[in-house]
Amino acid sequence: MFQALMNIISLWALPVILILILTIGLFRKVPLYETFTDGAKEGFQVAVNIIPYLVAIIVAISMLRASGVIEMAGNALAPLLHYFNVPADTIPIMIVRSLSGSAALGVFSDIAHSLGPDNYATKLAAIMVGSSETTFYVLAVYFGAVGISKLRYALVVGLIADFIGIVAAISVCNWMF
Amino acid sequence: MNYIFYFLIVVSIIAGAINGKLTDVVNAILSGAELSVKVAFSLIGIMAFWLGMMKIAEKSGLIEIIAKIIKPVTKHLFKEVPEQSPAIGDIAMNFSANALGLANAATPIGIKAMEELQKINKDKKSASNAMCMLLAMNTAGFQLIPATVIAVLIGIGYKNPTEIIAPTLLVTSITFFSAITLAKIFEKFWKPQKGDK
Structure with a gap:
């Protein structure tokens, strides 16, 4: 039980964070691609x-x-x-x-x-x-x-x-x- | 650090001579230098990815929301950091990524937080109190689930590898709180930075 929960957390933590960042960005009308590449340059x-x-x-x-x-x-x-x-x-x-x-x-x-x-x-x-x-x-x-x-x-x-x-x-x- | 750097190299050479391993020590210079560049270059891609994602999170106001949520905690730990600085939100994200065991995300985000702290640092060569606190949080290595260790234990046929989680969590929590407390204590007694009163 606990181990199954653990596996779910370690599998989904990253995808959930990414979806959260991108979805909120989209709703707030942030130009996603432009902003990403701008930040990634560094x-x-x-x-x-x-x-x-x-x-x-x-x-x-x-x-x-x-x-x-x-x-x-x-x-x-x-x-x-x-x-x-x-x-x-x-x-x-x-x-x-x-x-x-x-x-x-x-x-x-x-x-x-x-x-x-x-x-x-x-x-x-x-x-x-x-x-x-x-x-x-x-x-x-x-x-x-x-x-x-x-x-x-x-x-x-x-x-x-x-x-x-x-x-x-x-x-x-x-x-x- | 000057003394430690001196100590590490001189002790290595002396001990290498005593143990008859001087050739190994000299060879380690080349392999160590190569490894450093490999480590740095292996960071480029993932660093770019997370710096890009964090820029989106910052522009959308997500970092600000996170910063507001954890303000009650961070305002004591990072006194000198102004409320509107994105550093606080970055620090919260860095801590969360560490706790979840996402080392690949935690390092770039932590570096982003360092950059924000450097913007408000008075002496660009020396570490501010806030920087020392962020470093203390990271060197303590707080994480909820030690995934790599569990993988090794499963590999040797350990019957119940999850029994290691509770004691590890207890130890890592003790280390984490000690590190924060120590950073706070040293902040009071250590010589202040240049330009600080």
Whole structure:
């Protein structure tokens, strides 16, 4: 029942939004085609504006991932996290999820396939990946698009919130499973 | 960010040398740079599409209607943004798209909101309080249904993948409210922008 409802929502959310935008536009006598193409013109420029910011962040993060430092940090953290009943397999996700969404999803996928559906680590990893967003990527794209290079407290807030998210995921998973 | 940028690169090189992975680290520069351009270019089409749609929504007054509905919430979160700015409606649309898991729509709309906030920003190089708040909302990654994760769980034969939804929603809500609260607290204590009192 719930799953069917969920499927309907994820299938229809986008079409409904489009119909809403276009229908209201038509009723309010907005020249749809002209206005659309006028707005869409900026798409290219915005994407190009983002490139320098993305290069800075993605290159630095790619280097970090290639250096093996994430595994080193994971090994250093393992004894501490073991104390809180956190399986060692999930540690790379905690470190990598603010840096790279595809890497976090990759690690989760590995855990799920190698440990199977009934494992606690699979559940914890699923919750951690499902509840997070790649802070550094969002930062580069959103601020890059408008040329902001002085971040003020934006990154600090993002990272503290990520940390709270990890603690929350561990606590909730401990409590529910 | 200056320190983080320095830290990321220098630590990578040192750790790479210790682990004997220096070649990989150097190769990562090229692959990372290529990936950045790929990511940016893959955004062009969908960005154009949503910027076009959002222009229609703005001209028809839909964005204004949405802004009016959520004003009671946003007027506390985005104090400096004037009521007639389309930013508020864009922010609401960005949040809704994120919540529904429509990442392809959420990013272009969020960028549109950033552009509106940049128009009223006093120092074009530095992030205004409103921009930091919008970023906090987005980095928290609030969404109702973690569709990608569920797809992986179904793939490995997880019996009841929907049981992951409730705990994930709880965690993502905690993160989201922490991010907003933190942004509000930092707004008070952080050094104000140039030209601000």
